[in-house]
Amino acid sequence: METPLIKVGVMAGEEIFFTIEGNYHLEHSPYNFTGECSARKSEMGIILQCGSEKWEDTEGFKLIPSNPETGKFILHDVTIGINFHWERKEDQVFKGSLFFLLESGNLHAINALSVEDYLMSVISSEMSATSSMALLKAHAVISRSWLLAQIQKNQSLQTEHQTYHTTFRTDDELIRWYDREDHTCFDVCADDHCQRYQGITRATTPVVERAVRETSGEILAFNGLICDARFSKCCGGVTEVFENVWEPVNHPYLQKMVDNYLNPEGFSLDLHHEDSARQWILGNPEAFCNSSDKNVLGQVLNDYDQETNDFYRWKVVYSQQELTELVKNRTGIDFGMVINLVPVERGVSGRLMKLKIIGTNKTMTIGKELEIRKTLSKTHLYSSAFIVEKQAVEDGCNFILYGAGWGHGVGLCQIGAAVMGDKGYGYDEILYHYFRGAKLERRY
Ligand SMILES: [Zn+2]
Ligand SMILES: [Zn+2]
Known part of the structure; x- marks a missing residue:
């Protein structure tokens, strides 16, 4: 199996401004893009504009880097820290593909990239560089498991259409729980709701890169299903x-x-x-x-x-x-x-x-x-x-x-x-301690 791609919903808005560094092309077409561009909602769907060139489509657009190693794009005015006291806007840099899609009337900018690149970014921003290798590897495996399970769930939800209740209320009882609701046109969002993700705006940590690379494709499974x-x-x-x-x-x-x-x-x-x-x-x-x-x-x-x-x-x-x-x-x-x-x-x-x-x-x-x-x-x-x-x-x-x-x-x-890692336990021992009966499996 090839390394799967993950689709991350980065931002939504009426009009989204972005800059392409290197060359990107529209999927299944010869059009090339570079420099300053924008996407906005139109009556028919979405209008994509780059320089004086303009395209309109009902479905949306998929922009693919011509060279995945060097292609980058910058999304302008991304809101971060939504509903926190430090909420603000910043420009963020991303690697991989850029999709513009409509969902329930909202225009979304979506970054599609390899699961492994995504993990390096999110784990670098949430874990300290002083963490033990065992702790970082254990984290890489559980984050990867959750992500791949999320991608699977997203695919099955699109075929099933089930309704799901999380609140049960009578006059003298209120029982509810809070879980991540599912996104439909992408797998995870870039906000704390799923996992905070800022592309390659900030550098990844070398020890995290190593932990992700050395566990590449490894997930926890129980009876063959991802945990x-x-x-x-x-x-x-x-x-x-x-x-x-x-x-x-x-x-x-x-x-x-x-x-x-x-x-x-x-x-x-x-x-x-x-x-x-x-x-x-x-x-x-x-x-x-x-x-x-x-x-x-x-x-x-x-x-x-x-x-x-x-x-x-x-x-x-x-x-x-x-x-x-x-x-x-x-x-x-x-x-x-x-x-x-x-x-x-x-x-x-x-x-x-x-x-x-x-x-x-x-x-x-x-x-x-x-x-x-x-x-x-x-x-x-x-x-x-x-x-x-x-x-x-x-x-x-x-x-x-x-x-x-x-x-x-x-x-x-x-x-x-963290304590187990410090005492010298391996990442597999840590995972088997907390997830009894689960098995480490390499999926790609
Ligand atoms: Zn989310
Ligand atoms: Zn504990």
């Missing part, structure tokens, strides 16, 4: 299962797993039981991700994150008034004064899947984990693996949340994997 290889920052000592976080589908390679080479002593690991969860979360069990080694943490966390390395076990305190306002703002539901938070159902890692919010006006159960984390924080709580203690104060009570871990806890634990 949906998830990862999160810190599992908290035990990983969660897929169906407790997203849709109710069991993936045999995403199971409950102690993040260590042996079970920690003195703890019951039936973490869906309230007593065991309490002992676990208030305790300090040994685990790969139970680390405060700055050199190791710096491989996974950026500088800002390193200032807060209390993610393995953490604590948040709200006054009753604060909690009441927070829940009202975040849910849009008036619970009256919040008088209690009651765990209803926990997953295998101790993460709450359902939490009952009891107010003086209304009582409601919410889930799954991300809904709970969004409801109880201005951004999100580190995780939903927490216990609640009420502390009486003069004018009511405080709510103290004691928690464990950072993120959904499914699949690879990034801090744990």
